[in-house]
Every structure is written in structure tokens, then in C-alpha cells.
Amino acid sequence: MTLELSRLRKSYGQFDFGPVDLTVDDEVLAVLGPSGSGKTTLLSLVAGIAVPDAGSMRLDGRELVGLPLEDRRVGMVFQEGALFPHMTARENIEYAARDGDRVGSLATLLELDGVLERKPATLSGGERQRVALARTLATDPDALLLDEPLSSLDAPIRKRLRDELYRLFESLDIPVLYVTHDQRTATALGDRLAIVRDGGIEQVGPPSTVITRPTSRFVARFTGTENVFDGTVTDRPSTGATVSVGDVRLQTTVSDVPASAVTVCIHPSRITVEAPDEADENRPANAVTGTVARWLNEGSEYRIDVECDAGSITLTTNVRPPTFERLALANGTELSVLIPRESIHLIPEHE
């Protein structure tokens, strides 16, 4: 089954959505973007809640534009679940189910057997979302849309439900559009990632590509690349260009750089730190010396900012607690920062 959006447009007063072209096969497309970027508009258009000004949407060859919600066979899981408050969990699922056996099998699949006779108000946030999901799946939709279903949940429940969703999506053979503003959820669940900004799609691709090869500063920043600098390509041999950022010169593996003005992106997770005397001169990585300017305990990791080469650039990286303790990191600690050549991504600046 394939969902194809072409030249889809919608205007609300000041806000213009589209034109958007997007094809979603039997896969999970995680739609990631800041609030107000048009993620929910995209879902509303596909679901039939909003009417597009122009463009077409085809699902399995059927044109959706002009069809009322009830005839689209597009399942939607709403942000807070949108369960019918006057019905029990079972009645909610039965409302949608075409046959009775489906309720039982979905309840088992989503571990709802114990709560079927309860009203939504007495369910926990996680249970509510699972009921909402069961209710939507009970219609056997041709496409599934999810609007930030995990955003209102506490962290541990969110993580658990995210793992359950991952397994569930594996078993579905329909296009799934999963809208979120949380990068971790998006990369964990998405077969592909679509980054939305100002009503348009900025970049689409597999999560690893979008994260390591962003096509714009916005995508880089939004997918967690905190190290974004203005750079100048100084040398471009076939083995990889050299780029200078402030006084720091970095070797890359990029061989085809059209412009000399570039944006230099280095994802924090690709950078490692070592004590200055541990650094091995022969490693194929850029080694820069610096001192810890700030650090923050984020729970499972420490986030540290290292001022390099007398403050000409500040690199942010994450360090696991054993490393943090081994290096006895504190403000002012001297470090050697290693930036693998292949981890440096260059975006040509458009003049």
C-alpha cells in the first residue's frame, strides 16, 4: 500500500503549508519538526479533518481529496487518545471493530485484557493510548496516522510504549505517518525521517542519513548536531578537503565540495575526549586541544563544552559517566578532543 501526496497545499491566514510532495510505502515515516511547523496540518489533511487548497493525495491508488473522513480508511491516533468518555475501553474498541474477535485479539496484543471494562477517565495515560491504538487498528485501516501519541506520557511509560509501538509497526503492512517533536522517538521508530519546517518538508531520508548528512543548518540543529560552525575550505585534495573553522584546521573525507564557504557539522556523539597525554598522533582523527568550559549531568550522560584552541571554537560532546570519572572532568580540565575525519559533514553555503 502506498500513500502519495503531490503538490499538497493549505493556507490558514498567516500560515502556508506546502506545496508538499511525499511518498510513503509500507514503512514508518517519522515526521519531526518544531511546534507550529505544520506536522499536525499534514495529518489533518491526510485524515480529512482539513481540506487542502490544492494538490492530491492517493492511497493505494484511491484519490482521498474530496472523500469524507469516514470513507478514507485512514486510521488516526490523536494526541490525547480522543477516547469516547462515556464508553468503556471495550465499547471504544467495539465502536470501530468490524467483528467481535478482533476486540479480543487486539486487547491481547496491546495488553489491555485487565482494563477493558473501565472508562477512559480511570485509565492511565499509557493505557489510554493503547486503547486508542487498538480502536484505530480495529478498523483495519489502509494507512495509520499518529499525532504525538507519546508526548503526554511520563518518561518510563513513554519508553516502554515506544518499544511496543516499534514491534507493532513491524507487523503492519501499511504506510504509517508518525508525527513527533521528539528526535529520539522519531529516530527510534522511523524507517525514514521527514524534517518539517515552516509548512514545508526540509529533508527526507533514513534517520542515520538525516542525522549525519543534514542538508541545512536547521536540520542539523534539530536532529541534535550541536556543533555547527561557519568554515572555509582551504584545500581540496581527492582524499578529502581541509576546512578551517576559526584557527582550527580540520581534515575531512569530503572529496567534492563545490563552494569554499561551508557550514561545518559535527554531531556530539561522534566526538571523543581523552587526556592530553593519551592522544595518539597517528590516529586518522583530528586532534584538538581544549579545556572544559561547562558540563552538565544529563543523567545517563554528561554533556560537556570544550573550548578549543584558545576559545576560537567551542565543541559540545557527550561523555558516559565512567569516562567522566576516569578523566576527572571539571571546569578547566585540559583535554584532547578527537574528531574522526569521516564524522565531519559539510553543507555548501548558498550565496
Add this chain to the structure above:
Amino acid sequence: MAVGSNTERSGTVTVGFDWLSVALVLGGVLLLYYVVPLVSLFLSVPAGDILAQITNPTVVDAATTSLLSASVSTVIATLFGLPLAYWLARTDGAVMKGVLAVVILPLVLPPTVGGIVLLTVFGPGSPLGEAAVAAGFPLTRSLAGVVLAQTFVASPFVVVTAKAAFESVDQTLEYASRSLGEGRLTTARRVTLPLAGPGILAGVTLAFARAIGEFGATMMMAYYPRTMPVQIWVAFIELGLDNAYPVAILLVGIAVAALAVLNTVASNPWE
């Protein structure tokens, strides 16, 4: 005590009004003003007399006319009012505001003026009134006239109260129902109406209570057949206050029943 000394937390002693007591006294006086006349009404007539007079044919006729006409008016108001209330609840903008103002107009218009404007359309001198008389279905001095007057005055209660009830139903629930493959009608029947039900019932009850008590517009449109409020007026003018009591007590009973409905199955819009 309205005036007294007051020791505040800081320990300083101030002399001044105790506003809570003032409010209690003012509110209490108002409550007494509501309750005392009602109690006095029941004390004015011996219980035996009430029973005897309530079975009097004129009283029975008036009660029958009132209950019948108010029921019909309420059904009409609900039938015509609910779709409008739903539209008002789901629409925004200047058009909605204008329509809402028109709906509220009969509420703020003096009932006798309402009667006059209705007479200009349905009265015997108007083309419509003439045609109706010719067809043997007069729109004034008839049960139809009573219903027209009551519907004009009472139907805004259904629309305004049901509008609030529909607004309290999250539209996402309707979208959810439809995205599950159910059409607008099923969605209305199984999701919107059950959730808005108590509020709608409140509006229906208020409209019925208003219709039962309607006097001004009814007097203009249909002096006959007499409804209970008209009967009270006639009894008072022709036979004196004592003769107006039984019907008044009946109407108090209906008002109390309406209150009971509002506070049990319906959702009281003023709570």
C-alpha cells in the same frame, strides 16, 4: 456584626467592616425575599380548598391547555433549535455572532412586544392570518396561537443552552468517530448527543418552564383558550386574589418539578 474589631495575623487590631457578615446578611435578606412569599402563598389557602378548586373545570381546562401547548412548543423548539445550536457551537466569526444575536433577541424583547410583532405576521389582519382563518385553522385565539407565542419566547433557551452543551463536546471526538468509519449521523447519535445530553435536557427543561409561564405574548396572541397564567390573571381581575391561588400553586409545583429535573438528570447550566 457588621462593625467590629478584627485581629489580623500581623497582630495589629483594626476596626472596620466585616465584609463576610455584610455579604451574608445581604444575601440572606434576598433569599428570604424569594422564599417567604412562596410559603405565604401556601399558607393563604387551606389545603382542602386547594384540592376542591383544582378539580374545578376551568382550572382543569387551563392546566390541560398549558401542559399541551407548552409540550408542543418545547418539541418544536427542540426540533428546530438543536441543529441551529450545533451549527452555532461549531462555527466562529461575524456571521455566527449575528445569528446568535437574533436568537437572543426574543429573550431580551418584552413579551408583550413579542406578542405585537407576532400579531403583525399571524394576526387576523395579516395575509397569513387571513389565509389561516379561511382554511379553518386560525393562528390567534387558538391553541396554535398559544404555541406560536410560547415558541417565540421559550425556544432561545433550547438554542443557547444546547449550544453550550455542544461546545463542551470536544470536536476531536467527532473526528475520531468519523475516522473510525462512522458517518455524521451515527457520530451524532452515539457520540455527540450522549455527551451533550444532560446540557440539552437542561435547555429543554428551561424552555418548557418558560413556555408554561408565558403570559405577555400569549395574552396578545390567544386570550382563549386560557393557559394557566392567563387564568390566574382572569381569576384575579374578575373574582379577586383568593381565586387566583389554586392555579398559582399548580404553577409553583411545575416550577419545582423543573428545578428537580435540572438538578438531577440534566446538567444545571447555572451551576
